Amino acid sequence: MRMTLLSSPEDGNTAITAYLNLPTHRLHYRIDGADTSAPWLVFCNSLGTDVHMWDPQIAELSQHFRVLRYDCRGHGRSSAPPPPYALSDLGNDVIALLDALKIERAHFCGLSIGGLTGQWLGVNASHRFDRIAVCATAARIGTAESWMARIEAVKADGLASLIAATAERWFTPEFRTVEPGVVQKVLDSFVATTVDGYNGCCAALAGADLREDLQRIANPLLAISGDDDPVCPPSDLKTIAACVEQGRHLSLPGRHVVNIESSQAFNAALLAFLRS
Structure with missing residues (x-):
């Protein structure tokens, strides 16, 4: 594994942007936060988005x-190995990043496939x-x-x-009306996703079923739902929280990308959970 540093600082702050080169693909990553003694927090994005879906969280967190x-x-600036992928592939990418950066332990926050x-x-x-x-x-x-x-539709029509x-x-609909620029930025990243990357992750979703394994999670866990999410409704998040010994559930206004639609409440809830 080899890391390639692209730039530091970036965007006028203390961010580091770099690549981790793995045997079959290259992962683009970014580090924000000036305090090198602070605990680590890993964000994992949803299907069809990039690192910038977490922009509303960065200033505070x-x-x-x-x-x-x-x-x-x-996705984003990471390369796409040939599909299909498995959920274990996505999880092991996170472990590879932690190992390469010599991070022994971290907090984790993921949305949709990231969750x-x-x-x-x-x-x-x-x-x-x-x-x-x-x-x-x-x-x-x-x-x-x-x-x-979904895979066949994307192969046929993009x-x-x-x-x-x-x-x-x-x-x-209300958020799309009030914040069209925010929504368009997310959709731009969606259409920029590679077909192989998108379909590879769709294959991972097709094969992923952790319903019988949730009780094995010993970590404190917060399950956050969007109260109007048609993809993963609050009942799905309640089930996760109920199956994890130290799990709890919170619902916020919004649909699937709830960290953007309810960013202030999301940040407050996440920060309170991680610091409790």
């Missing part, structure tokens, strides 16, 4: 943590993490058939064909 964000394989990745890490690598937040996710998202149909439906699932 980086005052208390060293924040590590990365683009999932095939599934967090559940997998809690089941399989709990000793590397302190507190885990899983957002707008489920132990089993959709069905294998629905994800395989990601641009999914823009309208994605915007509707991810944000309420």
